[in-house]
Amino acid sequence: MKKTFAIGSLLLCVTTSGLAFAQEATSQEGVKVGKMSLMRKLVPTGALEGQAAQQYLQTMQDAQSKKALAPDDNPQVIRLRAIAKKLIPYALPWNDRAKDWKWEVNLLGSSQINAYCMPGGKIAFYTGIIDSLKLTDDEVAIVMGHEIAHALREHGAERAGKSIAANILVKSAALFAEYKGYDGRMVAGAGSAGANLAMLKFSRDDESEADVVGLDIAARAGYDPRAGVALWQKMGYVNKNSPPKWLSTHPAGTDRINEIRKHFPEVMPLYAKAKNVDLASLPPYKSNVKVIPDVR
Structure with missing residues (x-):
């Protein structure tokens, strides 16, 4: 070991x-x-x-x-x-x-x-x-x-911090409701549901940020950022029964691909520089799976 x-x-x-x-x-x-x-x-x-x-x-x-x-x-x-x-x-x-x-x-x-x-x-x-x-x-x-x-980007610590803050807010809201004569448990339940949905959104944001930073790192190291498009197209074939976007901690595949493509102008020059070639001369990214089209 x-x-x-x-x-x-x-x-x-x-x-x-x-x-x-x-x-x-x-x-x-x-x-x-x-x-x-x-x-x-x-x-x-x-x-x-x-x-x-x-x-x-x-x-x-x-x-x-x-x-x-x-x-x-x-x-x-x-x-x-x-x-x-x-x-x-x-x-x-x-x-x-x-x-x-x-x-x-x-x-x-x-x-x-x-x-x-x-x-x-x-x-x-x-x-x-x-x-x-x-x-x-x-x-x-x-x-x-x-x-x-x-x-x-310390997303784990960020999520833990947000969870702590959300719990404090929910408990505070329940105590305030009880002070006003309302059912504190009902308020706490509703608050927890809202906090859970908010945390899912935070998590999707983290995923998008990790995609962008990861593309930058990979491109500088000489790996083709366009592989990210092919990757998520492959993922789509094996994750056909994924949950709806608003209940998922990951952005939907099409959204993810669009976001990756949006950052090509920033990361493709890094990749070309790492490969020591002219950006315009780069061939398209070819997947090793026939059903995945070339990525340009």
């Missing part, structure tokens, strides 16, 4: 010169997003990172005991870590603490179409998302960049 994590961290070491270059590039060009939400300040700095590290370790240990943790010499593990190594220098400028994270990448044997990056840089992919979607390297980079962006 220690060998897996030690090698994973070693493979993801980033040089100081690489970080300086990434910081300079990020400050001059690429996507622009607002400041991180102040709601994350309601949670002690770094608190979620410690919890995430423990949870990640437990998950890996459980997977290993079930022979579901891919070994270091697994070709897909090698592939995932190589892609992460390219992405991480361009991820660090988005969060000052990220340079001190103990980054890890592991692969879990499961049919789940899922991947995540916990606070602190703990990345996991499931074989289901790689196999079911037949992910190319560019598409893996889009998924990984997106998940890394969640950690960089």
